[in-house]
Amino acid sequence: PLDIGAIGTVLATTWMGASIYREANPRNQKPQTPLTAAGAEKKSIVILGSGWGAASMLKDLDTSLYNVTVVSPRSYFLFTPLLPSAPTGTIEARSIVEPIRSIAKRTPAEVTYIEADATDVDVTKNTLKIKFPGSSADAQELVKELKYDYLVVAVGAQPSTFNIPGVAEHACFLKELPDAIQVRKRFLECVEKASLYPEGSEERKRLLHFVVVGGGPTGVEFAGELKDYVDEDLTKWMPSIAKEVQVTLIEALPNVLNSFSKSLWTYAQKTFAENNIELILNTAVNKVTTTTITASTKKKDGSVEQKEIPYGMLVWAAGIRPANFTNHLISKIEAQAGARRGLLVDENLKVKGTENVYAIGDCAFTGHPPTGQVAHQEGHYLASTFAKMAAIDDLQSELARASNSDERAKVQARLDAALANVKPFKYNHLGSLSYVGGEKAVADLVWGSFSSTSTGGAFTYLIWRSSYIAMCISARMRALVAADWLKVSLFGRDLTNE
Ligand code: FAD
Numbered sequence: 001p002l003d004i005g006a007i008g009t010v011l012a013t014t015w016m017g018a019s020i021y022r023e024a025n026p027r028n029q030k031p032q033t034p035l036t037a038a039g040a041e042k043k044s045i046v047i048l049g050s051g052w053g054a055a056s057m058l059k060d061l062d063t064s065l066y067n068v069t070v071v072s073p074r075s076y077f078l079f080t081p082l083l084p085s086a087p088t089g090t091i092e093a094r095s096i097v098e099p100i101r102s103i104a105k106r107t108p109a110e111v112t113y114i115e116a117d118a119t120d121v122d123v124t125k126n127t128l129k130i131k132f133p134g135s136s137a138d139a140q141e142l143v144k145e146l147k148y149d150y151l152v153v154a155v156g157a158q159p160s161t162f163n164i165p166g167v168a169e170h171a172c173f174l175k176e177l178p179d180a181i182q183v184r185k186r187f188l189e190c191v192e193k194a195s196l197y198p199e200g201s202e203e204r205k206r207l208l209h210f211v212v213v214g215g216g217p218t219g220v221e222f223a224g225e226l227k228d229y230v231d232e233d234l235t236k237w238m239p240s241i242a243k244e245v246q247v248t249l250i251e252a253l254p255n256v257l258n259s260f261s262k263s264l265w266t267y268a269q270k271t272f273a274e275n276n277i278e279l280i281l282n283t284a285v286n287k288v289t290t291t292t293i294t295a296s297t298k299k300k301d302g303s304v305e306q307k308e309i310p311y312g313m314l315v316w317a318a319g320i321r322p323a324n325f326t327n328h329l330i331s332k333i334e335a336q337a338g339a340r341r342g343l344l345v346d347e348n349l350k351v352k353g354t355e356n357v358y359a360i361g362d363c364a365f366t367g368h369p370p371t372g373q374v375a376h377q378e379g380h381y382l383a384s385t386f387a388k389m390a391a392i393d394d395l396q397s398e399l400a401r402a403s404n405s406d407e408r409a410k411v412q413a414r415l416d417a418a419l420a421n422v423k424p425f426k427y428n429h430l431g432s433l434s435y436v437g438g439e440k441a442v443a444d445l446v447w448g449s450f451s452s453t454s455t456g457g458a459f460t461y462l463i464w465r466s467s468y469i470a471m472c473i474s475a476r477m478r479a480l481v482a483a484d485w486l487k488v489s490l491f492g493r494d495l496t497n498e
């Protein structure tokens with residue numbers, strides 16, 4: 001009899017093997033050239049960033065149509081959905097990165113990558129200043145100017161501290177890969193230090209109090225992951241420490257996961273209670289010192305109670321704000337006056353007040369949430385829009401060369417059709433997923449434009465895992481993430497602080 005399971009496994013393995021082979025053995029690329037195939041001057045695109053927006057655009061861009069340069073201080077794409085799993089070692093840090101050069105190498109033509117920060121743009125002269133992120137002495141020598149025909153800004157955002165005293169100095173963040181490494185080090189430092197104090201002592205209690213501020217998906221996922229690590233692994237190696245660990249999440253609003261549907265807040269909060277993660281709601285942190293968090297709780301009668309909370313490690317996940325470069329660009333363009341949450345863009349993601357600058361992802365204000373899903377779709381949209389714009393350029397040169405009115409009319413008709421083919425960006429929300437700990441996840445899933453489902457639990461956890469595996473940017477990343485999950489299920493996570 002036909003074994004569908006076996007056939008499926010063989011097909012999936014063959015597909016995975018073929019993808020890995022293709023990635024490990026990239027084909028030769030066309031070189032960058034000064035002219036297009038039609039003989040016109042080839043335009044240049046400079047893409048700033050190597051995150052969700054930039055990498056998604058690059059992956060889909062026909063790089064033979066333009067001379068493409070990527071500028072980013074980070075030489076890799078980071079798969080942020082699994083970043084909360086990195087500090088605990090559920091996922092190895094290197095498993096969720098993909099070198100931007102590997103992504104570029106899989107496109108039709110050569111792409112230049114420059115490891116640098118963009119520091120300034122002159123939108124009237126089409127020039128960009130970049131600085132190599134080294135020591136200040138090096139950086140002085142390595143300031144460069146680039147010319148561009150099109151600029152795509154995809155520089156992301158940065159954690160927001162709201163200028164709350166002590167946050168920048170004492171908190172850990174969870175935005176970039178080095179943050180995850182720092183969180184791990186800090187956690188294990190607290191654990192080791194706590195073991196030097198007698199059981200039940202105040203200092204030991206403080207060191208073992210791990211506080212997450214912010215009940216958005218970053219804070220919820222990380223609190224869940226951290227508690228899993230304590231309950232499943234720390235408890236095996238250091239049981240007396242594990243039983244004194246307290247994980248707390250502080251949220252200013254009355255609920256966590258406010259962007260999810262109501263049934264899922266309730267589910268997440270119930271799961272936290274079952275897993276002994278303390279939730280402090282309606283409470284805004286307003287000061288942090290080396291050892292204490294000060295927070296004010298809004299009570300039902302309208303009064304406000306001030307709390308002093310001793311802590312060992314604080315992870316700040318209270319939202320994001322525009323990057324300094326984005327604010328600098330906003331300040332230089334008159335039409336951007338009043339932009340607070342990112343660059344204002346038109347329906348084609350072109351930065352308002354410019355002719356040839358585009359913005360995608362968290363640095364653009366489009367009215368959509370600042371998520372990887374949005375940045376990915378915007379990157380994909382720009383890649384296809386740039387292909388259409390190259391076709392329009394070719395038709396315009398053809399029109400200029402047309403020798404008689406008949407020919408001109410035919411080319412004009414094709415040009416009109418090509419112009420009409422440039423459609424506005426349309427976001428297609430596929431749903432939201434969040435891990436909540438204890439091998440449970442919540443999901444708001446959208447089925448086309450007609451129906452949606454809110455679900456939470458162990459089965460949703462399987463959906464969460466399969467979706468994240470599917471979303472990985474390469475077969476290599478998929479294989480590494482799957483291997484990490486298998487490794488942890490067989491051997492658990494370790495307590496090494498490297
Ligand atoms: P980023 O991905 O942040 O990339 C910005 C890039 O710009 C980086 O490469 C950076 O080095 C570079 N850069 C910065 N400054 C400069 C400069 N001056 N010049 C040049 N380059 C510069 N979204 C989801 O949809 N699903 C999820 O499950 C999810 N999970 C998340 C988990 C965590 C822990 C975090 C922090 C975020 C998560 N997000 C998720 C949100 C998602 O990661 C962001 O919305 C997404 O990364 C935005 O993409 P971006 O390209 O705008 O920015």
Ligand code: NAI
Pocket residue numbers: 081164213214215216217218219221250251252253258259283284285286317318319320369370371372432433434435
């Ligand atoms: P967020 O903005 O979603 O949540 C931050 C939370 O911190 C808010 O609930 C806010 O009320 C709270 N807060 C702010 N200041 C505070 C204070 N002083 N004291 C206490 N609480 C305070 O931020 P997050 O989670 O980092 O997410 C950023 C973006 O990335 C969002 O768009 C999110 O949807 C996306 N993301 C998506 C994920 C997913 O889909 N699984 C995972 C992680 C992030």
